[in-house]
Amino acid sequence: MSQFIVFAGKGGTGKSTLSALTVRYLKDRKLSPILVVDADPNFCLPELLDINITGTLASVREGAMQDKPDGMSLDEWLEIEINRIIEESEGFDLLVMGRPEGSGCYCAVNNVLKRILQEISEKYKYIIVDNEAGMEHISRGIISKIDYLFIIATPAKSSIQSALRINQLVDELNLSSKKKALVINQSSGKIEGHDELSKIFGKIVYINFDDKVKSLSEQGGSIFSLNSSAVVIKDFYKFLEEEFGR
């Protein structure tokens, strides 16, 4: 059974960086096959994972309205196109969702898409989802299963508030995960309210601020080029090892 690892949190907290690092970790540990889903309209995982993409789920959805040949069924066409845009790399595949749908009526397409995505996901051991801050794909049911929920925040109060709101939304949608953690990224020590937050999230993980990560994003490098002595790797791998190492 595939395990869904979902990253959520306010903008700029480190969701994409930590999603990409999880890909690197699972790949290193040979815990494949892995499907990575970039669910942020401003996708950046292709660059972080060093992959060129040829299309997004959004372009397939639009194409279903315009490009599908008359003699072909919607199911058949969507299946071919989705498989075409899933990029295969060594140890993992990448699917980019792209921007939200336009104003047309996409219900029929979306229903078929959900079914095809479910079938595709069954082929993988782990599915890593890098969400956008608004959790749109989760609230619209495109992502309907969460096994591991990692809510990323910085030590800023507004960021923790967002983490609490996301936690509440996931509860309201009855998407309770088997494992959950609040990840305080770019941290410099224990946050105020640690004990109460621990009770709410079950687990709090601290990842230190790391200059190497900052310069990586400034230069536009991939996560695989990050030196394995980087602080963020040491901190986050320790946590991942606790979750997936046994």
Ligand SMILES: Nc1ncnc2c1ncn2[C@@H]1O[C@H](COP(=O)(O)OP(=O)(O)OP(=O)(O)O)[C@@H](O)[C@H]1O
């Ligand atoms: N531990 C860290 N130390 C230093 N910088 C970090 C750390 N984690 C992430 N960053 C930097 O913070 C910025 C935001 O990170 P990232 O893009 O991963 O966040 P995000 O939550 O995916 O943002 P968005 O919501 O915009 O997609 C990037 O420049 C990244 O390099």
Ligand SMILES: [Mg+2]
């Ligand atoms: Mg991101």
